[in-house]
Structure formats: C-alpha cells, structure tokens
Amino acid sequence: MILIDATGEFHTLGTQAAHIALGADTDEPDGTKLVGLSHHMMRESDRNAFLNPSSGTQLPKLREAIRSLRLARALQEDNGAEADHASLVAADGTISKAGVRIARFGSACRKYVEVMEDPHAPFDLKVLSKQIQWECVWPTDRNAPDQFGTMDFTQIGYVSTLVSRMNDLIQTPEVMGVIDPQPGTLDALEEIKTWIDAPNGHLLRISLRNLTFANHLREIVVNILGQALIGWARSGVFRAIPVVVAIDEAHQFFDVTVGDEFANTRLNAFDSIAKEGRKYGLTVCLATQRPGDLPAGVLSQVGMTVVHRLADGRDRQRVEQAAAELDHSATRLLPGLVPGEAILMGVDFPVPVSVHVSRPLAPPASEGPRYENWGTSE
Structure with a gap:
C-alpha cells in the first residue's frame, strides 16, 4: 500500500x-x-497549471522557450556537437534568436529533434524567464530575410506578467527545493x-x-x-x-x-x-x-464505503446517492455516530452493517487542540 x-x-x-x-x-x-x-517530469498540462500562462501569446512562447532550452541542454552535453550549432548557446545556457540565420537554427533543431520533442527532457528552469524573452523576435529581418529579426518589444510586453511570475518563482526556495x-x-x-x-x-x-x-x-x-x-x-x-x-x-x-x-x-x-x-x-x-x-x-x-459521523446534509446526500443500499433510516443514524462507530456499505453487504472500529496500534496524530492546558505551565 x-x-x-x-x-x-x-x-x-x-x-x-x-x-x-x-x-x-x-x-x-x-x-x-x-x-x-523535478519540473521536467511535469506534463504540459501540469506545467501550465503551475505557471498559468495565457493562451494568447504566453503559452506559445513558453512552449518555444522550453524547446529552445532542451536544445541548449543537448548541445552543451554533446561533446561532438558541430561548432556552428554549439555556438548558438550563450554562457548562461540560453539561445538568443535575434539576428541568427534561420537555416542554422533549423539545422540544429532537426539534428536534436528527439530531445526537443521529448516531454520529459531536462532543461534549466532558472533561465526559462530569460529564454521566453529571447523568443520574442520578428520572424525575419527586414534587411536579411534569411535571419530572425530583432527583438519585438510588443511581444515582450505581452509575456511580461509570465516573466514576472517566473522570476518570483525561482526566488521561492520552498518551491524550487521540490521541483528543481x-x-x-x-x-x-x-x-x-x-x-x-x-x-x-x-x-x-x-x-x-x-x-x-x-x-x-x-x-x-x-x-x-x-x-x-x-x-x-x-x-x-x-x-x-x-x-x-x-x-x-x-x-x-x-x-x-x-x-x-x-x-x-x-x-x-x-x-x-x-x-x-x-x-x-x-x-x-x-x-x-x-x-x-x-x-x-x-x-x-x-466498491465499499466506511461511513463515520456525517452532520452536513450535502455530505449525507452524496453518500446516499453513491450507495444504493443506504436507505433513509440508515442515513438518519449518521449524525449520531460517535468516534469509533461506522457503517459499512458495499457490494458484499446486502444491507448496511453497523460496526465498532478498534483503536489502531499506531493511531494518527489527529487530536484537536488541548484547551485544558490553558493557564497551566509545563
């Protein structure tokens, strides 16, 4: 178990x-x-729930940034990477697309496509906010159509709230200690x-x-x-x-x-x-x-339900709906059950069975506050 x-x-x-x-x-x-x-074990839906990107500009840029960081990680770990590809990666592990030849970047993507498309491939979460901004470029340069354009500051404005959330996230040790x-x-x-x-x-x-x-x-x-x-x-x-x-x-x-x-x-x-x-x-x-x-x-x-005391009417109604063998007379008993008493219901019980549960050998630490200690000193 x-x-x-x-x-x-x-x-x-x-x-x-x-x-x-x-x-x-x-x-x-x-x-x-x-x-x-680790964060790279998240599915995309889990990651979206965690970072909450908007579906307009932020979500596509987040996807592209993660793919770029997976590419950067693969290039850094490949000792035999082509020099033209390896030089795409900056010292901080990000890839700036502005002014880069489209064919050069595309060639690297084709070579490492399996890593880039692997939903659980690792990448550096600490630089994700920066990479999101690097993705905000014009599709082509007006003077050089074979290159990515310069930074598009309108797109940067659209992703600014996501970037702010990311920067706040990486400074939260109780979160990063778990996912990174x-x-x-x-x-x-x-x-x-x-x-x-x-x-x-x-x-x-x-x-x-x-x-x-x-x-x-x-x-x-x-x-x-x-x-x-x-x-x-x-x-x-x-x-x-x-x-x-x-x-x-x-x-x-x-x-x-x-x-x-x-x-x-x-x-x-x-x-x-x-x-x-x-x-x-x-x-x-x-x-x-x-x-x-x-x-x-x-x-x-x-398949089987163990019901202890239920005082709320909505809770009792939901249990009654789920257990066809629980009739109205048995439902009326639920608010009066004391600790240790329960009603068993399920496919193996033709009628609900009232039982008394023995105290476990290792009872959980679920006791309430000890108000009797008010005014006393230890």
Missing part, C-alpha cells in the same frame, strides 16, 4: 512503514528520505519504483506535511504521482502484485481545476485511477471528511 499523507499525521506509523517526504523532513520519523520531483532539487536529492518517482520492486515492501508513506501550497504545488505533485502510477499500471507492472493507493484528505486532490475562465487545467490523474485502475491492479482508497466535495463519477466507482 502507498499512503499519501496530506497532513503528516500518519508519521506515528514509525518503523511500520517506509517514509519519504517532499519539501522538508522536519518532524518526520527517523529514516525518512527527503525527495524531490539540489544535486544528490533523491527522486520521488525513482524511490516509489524502487519500493514497488522490493519484495518486502508493505507500506510506503509519502508525506506532504512540509510541502507548500503555493502555485498549487501540492495538487500538481499528487497529480504527477498519480500519472506515474496509472502509467505503470497500464504497462502491466501491478498485474502480479496489486497496489492500493490510500489518499488522506482526498477532496483536495480529486477533480481539481486550476486557472481562470480563460485558461484552466484539470488535474484528474486520480479520477482516472478510480475509474479504470482496478482492471490494471491499481486500486485507490479515499479518506475524506467532505464526501460532498468528491465528484459523483468517482464515488459511483466505490
């Missing part, structure tokens, strides 16, 4: 689980591995894959406790993890040994839409897992206090 711990309250599992943490390993159990998730980790930082996806391949792996806890909420980073990181898991599942990795992914505070990560009415992105990796993962050996387990915030299409796929 893989546990995505949104709040860090399951750190009490201690040695019963393997632990990896994003953002920082503060207040995590001994042996926790600090991991990152320091050398030597472990890769989250590699650690998950290693754990899956280990014969004695039983429980892997992924802690988001110290992961910032800025730039929708939490939702995007979880979406990337979900995309990786469903990709492995479709390739048959989990057919022999199925995997269950448990998500705490699940309402934060399902059917998330990032952006505005003009340009938005849906982060729906775990929606796909809920709908089609089981046939590939990948099952999702949801835990939430707000079932009313979960999409109806996801709840309709649930």
Whole structure:
C-alpha cells in the first residue's frame, strides 16, 4: 500500500512503514528520505497549471522557450556537437534568436529533434524567464530575410506578467527545493519504483506535511504521482502484485481545476485511477471528511464505503446517492455516530452493517487542540 499523507499525521506509523517526504523532513520519523520531483517530469498540462500562462501569446512562447532550452541542454552535453550549432548557446545556457540565420537554427533543431520533442527532457528552469524573452523576435529581418529579426518589444510586453511570475518563482526556495532539487536529492518517482520492486515492501508513506501550497504545488505533485502510477499500471507492472493507493484528505486532490475562465487545467490523474485502475491492479482508497466535495463519477466507482459521523446534509446526500443500499433510516443514524462507530456499505453487504472500529496500534496524530492546558505551565 502507498499512503499519501496530506497532513503528516500518519508519521506515528514509525518503523511500520517506509517514509519519504517532499519539501522538508522536519518532524518526520527517523529514516525518512527527503525527495524531490523535478519540473521536467511535469506534463504540459501540469506545467501550465503551475505557471498559468495565457493562451494568447504566453503559452506559445513558453512552449518555444522550453524547446529552445532542451536544445541548449543537448548541445552543451554533446561533446561532438558541430561548432556552428554549439555556438548558438550563450554562457548562461540560453539561445538568443535575434539576428541568427534561420537555416542554422533549423539545422540544429532537426539534428536534436528527439530531445526537443521529448516531454520529459531536462532543461534549466532558472533561465526559462530569460529564454521566453529571447523568443520574442520578428520572424525575419527586414534587411536579411534569411535571419530572425530583432527583438519585438510588443511581444515582450505581452509575456511580461509570465516573466514576472517566473522570476518570483525561482526566488521561492520552498518551491524550487521540490521541483528543481539540489544535486544528490533523491527522486520521488525513482524511490516509489524502487519500493514497488522490493519484495518486502508493505507500506510506503509519502508525506506532504512540509510541502507548500503555493502555485498549487501540492495538487500538481499528487497529480504527477498519480500519472506515474496509472502509467505503470497500464504497462502491466501491478498485474502480479496489486497496489492500493490510500489518499488522506482526498477532496483536495480529486477533480481539481486550476486557472481562470480563460485558461484552466484539470488535474484528474486520480479520477482516472478510480475509474479504470482496478482492471490494471491499481486500486485507490479515499479518506475524506467532505464526501460532498468528491465528484459523483468517482464515488459511483466505490466498491465499499466506511461511513463515520456525517452532520452536513450535502455530505449525507452524496453518500446516499453513491450507495444504493443506504436507505433513509440508515442515513438518519449518521449524525449520531460517535468516534469509533461506522457503517459499512458495499457490494458484499446486502444491507448496511453497523460496526465498532478498534483503536489502531499506531493511531494518527489527529487530536484537536488541548484547551485544558490553558493557564497551566509545563
């Protein structure tokens, strides 16, 4: 089982689980591995949700800038690169197109097209804002049609807000530490894959406790993890040994839409897992206090439901809609359940079953504030 711990309250599992943490390993159990998730593992939709470019000028320029930086990286790493191509790259790792012969740049693009079109090819995020501006040139020079033109300052004005966001982003250490980790930082996806391949792996806890909420980073990181898991599942990795992914505070990560009415992105990796993962050996387990915030299409796929106390009418209605065997009399019991009591519903239960859940050996650190300590000193 893989546990995505949104709040860090399951750190009490201690040695019963393997632990990896994003953002920082503060207040995590001994042996926790600090991991990152490099930005080049983002799909374009994830990156758009992260940077929020407008669909007019900013998005095409962002795409071109990323392709140029992938080309620059490939040229820098190729010791046998042609001198005419290698000289395109400046000392800071960017490519300025202004005044460059179009055929010269096109020749380099054709040679390294596989790298440029690889959606996960690495590039230097720190110079992306500068490269976006270098893309703002006239298509041709009025005096030399075989060359790119000079800088187009109108286009630079159009991308200025995106450039400002990028410059602010690279100065935010809690974000860059995750998506552009320091050398030597472990890769989250590699650690998950290693754990899956280990014969004695039983429980892997992924802690988001110290992961910032800025730039929708939490939702995007979880979406990337979900995309990786469903990709492995479709390739048959989990057919022999199925995997269950448990998500705490699940309402934060399902059917998330990032952006505005003009340009938005849906982060729906775990929606796909809920709908089609089981046939590939990948099952999702949801835990939430707000079932009313979960999409109806996801709840309709649930095979078994464990319902604790629900006081909100909208939440009770959503559970009642998802569980056909839950009648009105059982619904009226939900507001009166006490901690430890639950109702089980699902395909294996002809009628809802009331149960009392035993206290776990390692209960999560989910207790509320201790107001009884007011006025006391330790």
